[in-house]
Amino acid sequence: xxxxxxxxxxxxxxxxxxxxxxxxxxxxxxxxxxxxxxxxxxxxxxxxxxxxxxxxxxxxxxxxxxxxxxxxxxxxxxxxxxxxxxxxxxxxxxxxxxxxxxxxxxxxxxxxxxxxxxxxxxxxxxxxxxxxxxxxxxxxxxxxxxxxxxxxxxxxxxxxxxxxxxxxxxxxxxxxxxxxxxxxxxxxxxxxxxxxxxxxxxxxxxxxxxxxxxxxxxxxxxxxxxxxxxxxxxxxxxxxxxxxxxxxxxxxxxxxxxxxxxxxxxxxxxxxxxxxxxxxxxxxxxxxxxxxxxxxxxxxxxxxxxxxxxxxxxxxxx
Amino acid sequence: xxxxxxxxxxxxxxxxxxxxxxxxxxxxxxxxxxxxxxxxxxxxxxxxxxxxxxxxxxxxxxxxxxxxxxxxxxxxxxxxxxxxxxxxxxxxxxxxxxxxxxxxxxxxxxxxxxxxxxxxxxxxxxxxxxxxxxxxxxxxxxxxxxxxxxxxxxxxxxxxxxxxxxxxxxxxxxxxxxxxxxxxxxxxxxxxxxxxxxxxxxxxxxxxxxxxxxxxxxxxxxxxxxxxxxxxxxxxxxxxxxxxxxxxxxxxxxxxxxxxxxxxxxxxxxxx
Amino acid sequence: xxxxxxxxxxxxxxxxxxxxxxxxxxxxxxxxxxxxxxxxxxxxxxxxxxxxxxxxxxxxxxxxxxxxxxxxxxxxxxxxxxxxxxxxxxxxxxxxxxxxxxxxxxxxxxxxxxxxxxxxxxxxxxxxxxxxxxxxxxxxxxxxxxxxxxxxxxxxxxxxxxxxxxxxxxxxxxxxxxxxxxxxxxxxxxxxxxxxxxxxxxxxxxxxxxxxxxxxxxxxxxxxxxxxxxxxxxxxxxxxxxxxxxxxxxxxxxxxxxxxxxxxxxxxxxxxxxxxxxxxxxxxxxxxxxxxxxxxxxxxxxxxxxxxxxxxxxxxxxxxxxxxxxxxxxxxxxxxxxxxxxxx
Numbered sequence: 001x002x003x004x005x006x007x008x009x010x011x012x013x014x015x016x017x018x019x020x021x022x023x024x025x026x027x028x029x030x031x032x033x034x035x036x037x038x039x040x041x042x043x044x045x046x047x048x049x050x051x052x053x054x055x056x057x058x059x060x061x062x063x064x065x066x067x068x069x070x071x072x073x074x075x076x077x078x079x080x081x082x083x084x085x086x087x088x089x090x091x092x093x094x095x096x097x098x099x100x101x102x103x104x105x106x107x108x109x110x111x112x113x114x115x116x117x118x119x120x121x122x123x124x125x126x127x128x129x130x131x132x133x134x135x136x137x138x139x140x141x142x143x144x145x146x147x148x149x150x151x152x153x154x155x156x157x158x159x160x161x162x163x164x165x166x167x168x169x170x171x172x173x174x175x176x177x178x179x180x181x182x183x184x185x186x187x188x189x190x191x192x193x194x195x196x197x198x199x200x201x202x203x204x205x206x207x208x209x210x211x212x213x214x215x216x217x218x219x220x221x222x223x224x225x226x227x228x229x230x231x232x233x234x235x236x237x238x239x240x241x242x243x244x245x246x247x248x249x250x251x252x253x254x255x256x257x258x259x260x261x262x263x264x265x266x267x268x269x270x271x272x273x274x275x276x277x278x279x280x281x282x283x284x285x286x287x288x289x290x291x292x293x294x295x296x297x298x299x300x301x302x303x304x305x306x307x308x309x310x311x312x313x314x315x316x317x318x
Numbered sequence: 319x320x321x322x323x324x325x326x327x328x329x330x331x332x333x334x335x336x337x338x339x340x341x342x343x344x345x346x347x348x349x350x351x352x353x354x355x356x357x358x359x360x361x362x363x364x365x366x367x368x369x370x371x372x373x374x375x376x377x378x379x380x381x382x383x384x385x386x387x388x389x390x391x392x393x394x395x396x397x398x399x400x401x402x403x404x405x406x407x408x409x410x411x412x413x414x415x416x417x418x419x420x421x422x423x424x425x426x427x428x429x430x431x432x433x434x435x436x437x438x439x440x441x442x443x444x445x446x447x448x449x450x451x452x453x454x455x456x457x458x459x460x461x462x463x464x465x466x467x468x469x470x471x472x473x474x475x476x477x478x479x480x481x482x483x484x485x486x487x488x489x490x491x492x493x494x495x496x497x498x499x500x501x502x503x504x505x506x507x508x509x510x511x512x513x514x515x516x517x518x519x520x521x522x523x524x525x526x527x528x529x530x531x532x533x534x535x536x537x538x539x540x541x542x543x544x545x546x547x548x549x550x551x552x553x554x555x556x557x558x559x560x561x562x563x564x565x566x567x568x569x570x571x572x573x574x575x576x577x578x579x580x581x582x583x584x585x586x587x588x589x590x
Numbered sequence: 591x592x593x594x595x596x597x598x599x600x601x602x603x604x605x606x607x608x609x610x611x612x613x614x615x616x617x618x619x620x621x622x623x624x625x626x627x628x629x630x631x632x633x634x635x636x637x638x639x640x641x642x643x644x645x646x647x648x649x650x651x652x653x654x655x656x657x658x659x660x661x662x663x664x665x666x667x668x669x670x671x672x673x674x675x676x677x678x679x680x681x682x683x684x685x686x687x688x689x690x691x692x693x694x695x696x697x698x699x700x701x702x703x704x705x706x707x708x709x710x711x712x713x714x715x716x717x718x719x720x721x722x723x724x725x726x727x728x729x730x731x732x733x734x735x736x737x738x739x740x741x742x743x744x745x746x747x748x749x750x751x752x753x754x755x756x757x758x759x760x761x762x763x764x765x766x767x768x769x770x771x772x773x774x775x776x777x778x779x780x781x782x783x784x785x786x787x788x789x790x791x792x793x794x795x796x797x798x799x800x801x802x803x804x805x806x807x808x809x810x811x812x813x814x815x816x817x818x819x820x821x822x823x824x825x826x827x828x829x830x831x832x833x834x835x836x837x838x839x840x841x842x843x844x845x846x847x848x849x850x851x852x853x854x855x856x857x858x859x860x861x862x863x864x865x866x867x868x869x870x871x872x873x874x875x876x877x878x879x880x881x882x883x884x885x886x887x888x889x890x891x892x893x894x895x896x897x898x899x900x901x902x903x904x905x906x907x908x909x910x911x912x913x914x915x916x917x918x919x920x921x922x923x924x925x926x927x928x929x930x931x932x933x934x
Contacts, residue, residue: 046418047414047426053407053466054467057445061445064445064448065440068444119339132574134339134343136343136344136570136574140528141527141528143544144566144567147560148567150559151346157366158349158368164365172365251435257530258531276535285446285447289444299435485675487671488677490662490675491675493661494662496663497692498661
């Protein structure tokens with residue numbers, strides 16, 4: 001191995017005096033001898049463990065998902081799993097619900113986060129506190145977010161109590177079941193907006209921080225008003241951040257699972273939940289993996305779509 | 319505040335919207351806490367008061383519920399394993415990326431960045447099959463390995479930018495003063511990087527603590543707290559969920575506070 | 591006795607040849623400055639001597655030891671960096687003591703040596719502070735103290751003064767000079783500042799494009815530049831070069847020139863200025879006149895070639911008038927077509 005050859009070379013007996021001198025003086029230590037020649041293996045030793053880990057726990061299972069989805073239980077190539085999945089009465093609703101949730105949630109989150117980022121850029125005192133409060137949901141799991149909104153929206157929850165105090169209802173209404181699909185849908189939308197706007201906010205605040213103040217000041221000197229500056233300076237320069245926020249949030253929206261499970265249970269099927277059900281309740285890894293392939297498929301499709309739609313022309317990149 | 323509109327009415331409106339947005343975040347958290355310190359009867363009663371009579375019945379019920387203590391313990395063990403694995407694997411990789419030029423560096427970076435574009439919890443599905451074959455099914459280490467995969471890209475990218483921010487000369491001057499590469503790292507780089515490494519360690523802990531899907535897929539008897547709550551959804555009473563929710567949320571509050579300095583490097587950089 | 595001997599050093603970064611066979615002899619306790627424009631390879635050479643970069647070819651000896659394959663920690667060197675590299679997480683005391691401690695010096699000895707060094711460098715009051723609390727000049731002193739306290743055989747300095755403001759740089763330069771004279775440590779010092787180089791160096795190695803153009807005492811470098819590059823790089827304003835391939839200008843002022851001479855070089859201050867027509871003079875037209883206080887400078891046009899000339903401040907000069915110039919024959923240097931100096 002190169003490593004040892006190099007080490008040997010550093011202390012070749014060409015300079016027999018050297019070793020004796022080093023030890024006699026005792027000034028320079030001889031332990032842990034390493035040749036000065038940059039050890040070409042060192043970066044690979046440092047990155048190797050992480051790289052192998054990613055190969056084993058990302059690349060391999062990623063490929064395995066496809067084997068599971070496209071093979072039957074006997075190991076033959078087949079579309080049987082897809083047939084089972086599509087024939088399941090929950091498949092179409094789960095696909096539609098997942099996409100609808102994404103379309104309802106993500107635009108609101110982007111706009112809300114944009115407003116919040118603009119507001120934060122105008123605050124000097126208390127900026128850190130504000131940022132801390134607004135980013136608290138970052139650390140809260142979707143399960144906990146579901147439970148939090150359950151406490152508000154369940155039959156004897158705080159929302160109904162408020163309506164009761166206001167005299168609008170005489171007895172608690174049940175918002176979270178199949179009889180009220182629109183309310184259930186919006187309950188999930190509200191919970192998702194509450195939980196996951198913070199990640200968009202952080203990406204956008206970081207993006208705003210990267211825009212040099214001089215651009216805005218120059219525009220102000222030329223007489224551009226607040227709105228004009230926002231639309232002609234800030235928004236275009238924020239496009240890379242908006243792009244990554246949009247992609248990240250859309251992908252996470254397709255993974256929606258625990259919030260829906262807590263608030264809607266079986267009344268609002270989504271792709272991730274169906275995948276879980278097939279794996280955990282029906283013990284059918286093949287169909288569960290087929291759902292995973294569907295989620296991966298729409299994730300990749302939307303990533304490519306956003307990359308294309310929001311591309312920044314090469315020559316306009318600062 | 320500076321340059322807020324022209325009139326005081328605009329300033330007032332601006333301030334009011336700040337407060338409303340803060341309440342929008344904080345109020346649901348407050349209501350969950352109210353529920354958790356109310357008695358089960360109050361939780362099921364209607365209409366409900368917006369401030370509690372402090373009672374620990376619900377919390378105690380949760381704590382004594384069959385399997386909860388074990389699930390909490392399991393969650394902590396899993397999160398600690400995740401933390402250790404992602405720091406031990408991620409920190410050297412971040413250092414390697416920051417300090418060396420070598421063939422394959424870009425490939426590695428792209429591989430790490432790519433993982434961000436995939437719904438990683440789904441990887442638990444094929445791994446569940448593999449775990450059955452190699453005896454890792456229903457084990458905490460099996461769950462922790464998947465959680466490490468979730469946290470590792472962040473750890474690598476955060477430590478990468480962390481080490482990039484520590485001037486190379488500090489190390490080089492230590493080498494000229496009699497340090498081996500390892501000694502220079504330990505005496506000079508590590509003390510400077512420690513707070514950032516701690517932040518990404520806390521991050522890894524919370525990623526694992528919060529994760530639902532993979533934990534629920536991979537465990538049956540050895541459930542983590544999230545898996546326990548999801549799997550016992552139908553049979554458990556509603557006040558159990560509220561107490562569980564509070565227990566899930568509390569570490570998150572501490573966590574966001576602890577890493578607030580690194581917020582942008584954790585999410586800002588890593589999401590690029 | 592610790593000289594440094596560098597022979598045939600080559601270094602390549604990808605497709606870029608940073609050093610092409612560089613050789614350099616530094617005598618014991620000599621102060622050598624590596625001087626050159628940015629990107630000339632001077633820092634790379636220093637880092638190779640320090641062991642921070644690995645040369646592709648060539649040998650390095652420090653004292654009688656071949657150190658090619660030794661890591662920096664075994665080379666008995668100390669180094670001062672441009673950005674000082676004072677450890678921010680240690681007190682100044684711990685910074686200065688760092689090198690002694692890694693070499694397992696007894697703590698009592700560490701203390702006496704650090705205190706002595708701190709007194710010498712005038713940082714005694716800062717010992718319990720941290721780097722962030724210090725000014726640039728103080729950090730600079732810490733970096734020097736930290737390097738000298740281990741009594742290295744060789745001191746390597748990479749642009750140590752260039753991050754200081756002008757006034758402080760002047761002061762530190764003088765201090766550094768007297769300090770290093772006292773220590774008598776063999777020193778290699780990298781800078782792009784020619785004034786710094788002239789004032790500090792026993793010998794200067796002028797580098798350009800990855801090789802050494804000339805290695806000699808400051809006076810040699812200044813008055814007999816070995817190449818046109820050196821003449822043009824050293825001196826402010828630089829040396830004038832007059833294309834003289836037809837022998838016409840040298841004949842005009844009565845100069846003997848070597849056979850292959852292509853151009854002649856003359857420093858601005860080595861030109862006599864006459865108001866009246868005189869024998870053996872170049873008639874020139876005055877261009878821009880700049881008064882600099884102790885002297886004035888003007889550009890002079892000689893048949894479309896431009897000369898820079900230094901003149902007495904009392905001489906009344908007007909743009910556009912005609913003057914007569916005569917170069918000091920003893921100071922004229924001759925260069926061949928490749929820009930190398932020819933012996934007279």
